[in-house]
Amino acid sequence: MEKNNDLELIKQLLDSAELHDLSDKIAHVEIHGNKVLGLHLVDGLLINSKSLDDGVDINITVEKGVKLENPVRFCFGLIPPDGVQKLKINTILKEDAEATFIAVCTFPNAKNIQHIMDANITLEKNAKLTYFERHIHGPHGGVTIVPKTKVIVKENSSYISEFELIKGDAGSIDLQYNADVYKDGSVYMTARIYGKSYDKIKILESAHLIEENSAGVLISHLAVKDNSNAMVENEIVADAPYCKGHVDCKEIIQGNAKAVAIPKVSVNDPKAQVTHEAAIGSVDSKQLETLMSRGLSEDEAVDLIVSGLLK
């Protein structure tokens, strides 16, 4: 009976995450609450997990020199309206390994859910990880998300991440990502969030460019409307020669929404260069009037403009 329940939960998770066609060649993991419901691995990928009272402890390793052909699919979530999911995730990509992870976090019925993630990611020499995290929330806004990720980017390795929360009500988000980047390494982290209703969004991202020729780009694009509010603080610290960095915080506000954007830049070597840009404003009137002069309603035009910012 329990197995049937598990199968039904997997189906609901995958349906709400819009994940289908998971062939044998695609590694995938499904975690509902504190239970690993599904796990399929491919050569070179190791995943160990342990259930905790209110979550799961996961260790992920991509072995030395392994270049995973297909993205690994992760599906995290809770189908019921209430609950807690705490994920402790340790990821290591060994030397010369390459992988793409696609994580979908889905809480389609959430009314009072906490999703807390504490992740450590280590990329050894010449490793490359691309990590997409997409959230799908229901319409009630009852989700508290606290993703904290620490990334170590070693020599000549590369970390690219995208965090996206556009569908449903964001709820409360407290996102903290920080990366230490060593010689010739690079990070490129993007967050795109659409806040509505009474959502509260806080983003703190930082990249510490520790060694020569390391690079970092931090991009946060948010749109907030209704009574939501957003605070973005992205920081790059460059300590070594030829480090390059860029911080980009852009927010569109509508209605009674409020937004704060703080790009922070510290450069401690004269041969390093870090730039920043920040903009908060309502929808640009010229963009709006251009689209309306093609026949779009104001709402349709705003939706298109916001979707562009959040791409």
Next chain:
Amino acid sequence: MDNPKTLLEVKNLTLKKDGKTLLNSLNLEVWEGYVHAVVGPNGAGKSTFANTIMGLSGYRQIEGDIIFDEVSIKDLSIEKRAKLGITLAFQEPARFEGITVEDFLLASSKYSNSKKEEKRAEIPNASVENFDHIIEKGLLKVGLDPIKYRKRAVDKNLSGGERKRIELASIYVMKPELVIMDEPDSGIDIDSLNYIYEIISDFKKEGSTVILVTHSQQVLRWADHAFLLCGGKLVDKGKMSDMLKYFSNKCKPCDHIGTPDTDIK
């Protein structure tokens, strides 16, 4: 110009902003299927006229009336005017971060003017034909390679000329009844100018009406008929060939005091 049908009629149009009269009791008629030019020195009210016809914010508190296809549009929103078939190509096209060329063209074709369907059999209706064809057609019309451009964002990475051409493509797929082009030749290269000329010719062939707001003699030559504005007033009108004298005579028909505009080409 025998018995042309009036598509747009402006009656005693006056617009005041910040204590200044920008348009002053303007009366004119725009004929269906013709290319009209609105010429005049800087500050004459040419762009103000264009923005007022489109109903942009800041250009709506008017006296007088604007009649389009026998309907008063002075109280209509931009959207409603556009849905009647009026559109405006801005002097400096907007930049849209993250919006691709294909998104922009699809949005522009969403409410394409159904009245033109029969005349424009060449362009398939967005609702029944596939969107790829519309995008391809629009981009080829302005000389841009669809493969190269459709996924690009309409942002700062495009040159002014490219954005101008993409804006024209967006108007082409919209199939408007009345196209107002504000300074269509500003900030673009010779190649782009040729595409603009060709697309205006196409609009005319297909029965659309075009208003070119310009202070370029070359652009005026594309028109059949022109209006000369100065100080927000209509000071002359006539066939394009008659209006060319404006450029050599430095605004002679106008009785304004002061140096004629030195930017006139």
